[in-house]
Amino acid sequence: MTNSVDTSHVPERNIGIGELARRAGCKPETVRYYESIGLVSDATRTEGGQRRYGEEAVRRLTFIRHARDFGFSVEAVRELLAMSDQPDMPCQEVDAIAKHHLEEVESRLQRLSALRDELKRMVSQCAGGKVESCRIIEVLSDHQLCISDQAHGGAHDLG
Structure with missing residues (x-):
């Protein structure tokens, strides 16, 4: 009779960090980052110190x-x-997070649309002469010349 240990309940962890990153469509640095902030569980380590991950x-x-x-x-x-x-x-909390995110995306889209419209207007009004009479420079220098407050309000926060 052989003495064996039942390991059927232990998930197999034989994927290296490079393979994990490749299969998830990212870089190993991204895996390390998500590990460092606790989104991905710490990997087991081989005797040589290499990270090993499972399908989870x-x-x-x-x-x-x-x-x-x-x-x-x-x-x-x-x-x-x-x-x-x-x-x-229940998935109400998941739904609430997604709805909140959708509202943020809608708001960003409105601001981007206003920004696009203002940029189009500025570009169309530029006569192509000298900088001293450039409509783009003029509008960028005076917010009151913009059609919409949304065109410049928080545009830097859109990224």
Whole structure:
């Protein structure tokens, strides 16, 4: 009779950081960053100190990357991950986070639209002469010449 240990309940962790990053569509530095802020669980280490991950890390990192691609903040992703770890809970909180994010996106789109319209107007009014009579320089120097306050209010926060 052989003496064996049942490891069927232990998830296999044989994916290196490079492979994890490749499968999730990011760089190893991104994996390390998400690990450092607690979004991805610390990897197990080989005797040589190499990180090893399992399939759950691939799923989790893919979720994080996709949520970030949608523009969710790191804190919102943290909340969504916590909720996804509780599959039996109602999804009202998830819905609330997504609705709040949608409102932020809609607001940003309105500001970007006003910014685009103001830039088009400035460019169309430029006669192409000398800088001293340039309409673009004139408008940039005086906010009162803008059609919309949204055109310059918070535009730097759109990124």
